[in-house]
Amino acid sequence: MGEGRINIQFCGFGGQGIILSAVVFGATAVTMGGMNAVQTQSYGSEARGGECQAEVIVSKETIDSPLADQMDILVSMSQSALNKYLPRLRSGGTLLFDPEFAVLPYRSDITAIEVPATQVAAEIGIKLAANMVMLGFLQQATGLFTENNLLETIRENIPERYIDVNLEAARRGIGLAKDGRVEVEV
Numbered sequence: 001m002g003e004g005r006i007n008i009q010f011c012g013f014g015g016q017g018i019i020l021s022a023v024v025f026g027a028t029a030v031t032m033g034g035m036n037a038v039q040t041q042s043y044g045s046e047a048r049g050g051e052c053q054a055e056v057i058v059s060k061e062t063i064d065s066p067l068a069d070q071m072d073i074l075v076s077m078s079q080s081a082l083n084k085y086l087p088r089l090r091s092g093g094t095l096l097f098d099p100e101f102a103v104l105p106y107r108s109d110i111t112a113i114e115v116p117a118t119q120v121a122a123e124i125g126i127k128l129a130a131n132m133v134m135l136g137f138l139q140q141a142t143g144l145f146t147e148n149n150l151l152e153t154i155r156e157n158i159p160e161r162y163i164d165v166n167l168e169a170a171r172r173g174i175g176l177a178k179d180g181r182v183e184v185e186v
Helices: 018-031 079-088 117-123 127-142 147-157 160-179
Strands: 005-013 036-043 051-059 071-076 089-097 111-114
Touching (some): 005 018, 018 051, 018 147, 051 079, 071 079, 071 127, 117 127, 127 160, 147 160
Parallel strands (some): 005 071, 071 089, 089 111
Antiparallel strands (some): 005 051, 036 051
């Protein structure tokens, strides 16, 4: 991954916590992982249900530009977003996708990993925490910072009444990656 930079894109539809995921991941990288990070985002004009995407670039080095042409990791929570942003995933990159909302695309030059984030979130009683399942999975798979670093950042960025369910969702995602022994090369 070019010059120590890791380009990650989260995509889905509004209301799935896509932007929050990117913010938490970037904040953890900076405040707990000793890295630099920049985060950008865009979303459709609809409040919920419209297309939404956020990018995070993390690096041990200074980040000269907040833009990336190609992504190293693509995290997709919807089919329409996957279709739109998959071409930006570099050859050799990693796709994490939720099979409840997206199907495995054919692309032999990437690693594609199903993360049943919505299913796991439903098991703990709140489907809206699927983004935290995916975030926990991503943390464990990349190892860019520790599990405790991520959980602490979630505590600091989630409204108090939702902290417990979001922490449990992140822990479940971490467990999925551990159980599957999934590692994403960064």
